[in-house]
Amino acid sequence: MTDKGGKNVVAKPKPSKKPPSKVVKSVQMDLFSQFLANDVSEVSNTVEYWERIPKYFISTQEQDKLRTAEGLAKPYEHEYKLKDKEGRELTYKVDIQPALIKEENGKYKAFFPTRTEESIEEVLKKIFTEQNHGIHDPKNIESWVRFSYGMIRRELYRMGNGLRYDQIKRSLEVMSKCILTVYEDGKEIYTGAILQDYCSVDREKYLEDTDALHITRLPVFISHAVNTLQYRQFNYLRFMECKEQLTRFLYKRLVNRYIHANYMNDYHFMYSDIQQASGLLRQKTERDNRKKVLSALEELKEKKVILSYKTDERKEGRMITDVKYTITAHPEFVTEQKAANKRTSMQQIEAQKSGVVVDK
Structure with missing residues (x-):
């Protein structure tokens, strides 16, 4: 990192804080620690x-x-x-x-x-x-x-x-x-x-x-x-078992974005978005990067996150400028997303009952 004059500047961490001397009870911590799963x-x-x-x-x-x-x-x-x-x-x-x-x-x-x-x-x-x-x-x-x-x-x-x-x-x-x-x-x-x-x-x-x-x-x-x-x-558990880092990135993206996953709706994303956001497409050629995305999608199929996917290449002449990936959810992922949605709804109700003000 450099300052305005182009000189290297070392980022300095803020002064250290000391851990609490005793456990702090909070509704927020209880909710964060409670899960809806077998x-x-x-x-x-x-x-x-x-x-x-x-x-x-x-x-x-x-x-x-x-x-x-x-x-x-x-x-x-x-x-x-x-x-x-x-x-x-x-x-x-x-x-x-x-x-x-x-x-x-x-x-x-x-x-x-x-x-x-x-x-x-x-x-x-x-x-x-x-x-x-x-x-x-x-x-x-x-x-x-x-x-x-x-x-x-x-x-x-x-x-x-x-x-x-x-x-x-x-x-x-x-x-x-x-x-x-x-x-x-x-x-x-x-x-x-x-x-x-x-x-x-x-x-x-x-x-x-x-x-x-x-x-x-x-x-x-x-x-x-x-x-x-x-x-x-x-x-x-599924996340930790994923072999490829890009698979991990895509999996969490689906968890957070494909919230209403079901058997009737699909989800799509662009190659350019993944390239910008992940930092993980760093192969020598764009062709190799696209292969890496397909490899991650195949692993998501293996891990029962997605059932299938389709690719739609966008071209200018013979050059591929972007790719649209459309996926359908695996039944196991649908079940997990429904459980996550139910847990979120239950937590909102519990927070309101406990007087917790949730500021976004």
Whole structure:
């Protein structure tokens, strides 16, 4: 990131906050933690306002190319476009300042958040909903989660994604030390880490007990969503089992946009929209990028999210300028969306009964 004079500027995180000394009871936290599903271990919450910020799109291979010979790296800038509820297109930019992690040789190395950190974030959001592990302060709009390396590791193994304790430790460092700065139409709207005010146990205590609890503050986007009920139930197990990152992106997009999925209506989206919003179509050619979209759609069929899809290529002469994808929902996805809708309606009623004012 640079200032007006073109000089590099390091984004500075805000002063650290201390976690609450005791549990704060709130209706909002209770509602966020209650799910409508046969097996609550399979579901979690998606927070679209936070998750639509591209942050995990840099691959491990690309990360290596961004580093200098000394292992350092400059902040990475990525521009993208999103449409608001009225369909107006807004221009965004995210600057990702990498985390500098001290290696065993005493030298520092730059790390950008990747798919591994994305998985750990999802695990932490799930742990946040479990009894005695999540704290939400509605007055100060703060959400804290208590967790251990062991809890994260066991959950990842349950999803078939095993990591060693040292890998989990590294990822948590990356998430707490990299800084995101988000701009909307040129104006800065957010600066902060993925995990804020991360308090880890010391090495000696960790060696004694890998289940020793750490605590961290979740981003304000998530805290605001808990306060205002702006989140949605989704199949967390299915999401974590998706092999391709683009599949994960499309799945959450369908959860949040294809709300009234049924057997009679379909849903469509454009290739250009996915290219702008996801940051994940980074192949050498547009042809390869389009193949990547088809691969993700095939995985969505395999995971019983969609039943079928059709493509409609838009051309200028012989050149493909865009593609329209039209999908129909799988019965399992329809059932899950109906459950998510019912849960949302029940929460709205409960919030009104409890006197919770839900400001959008």
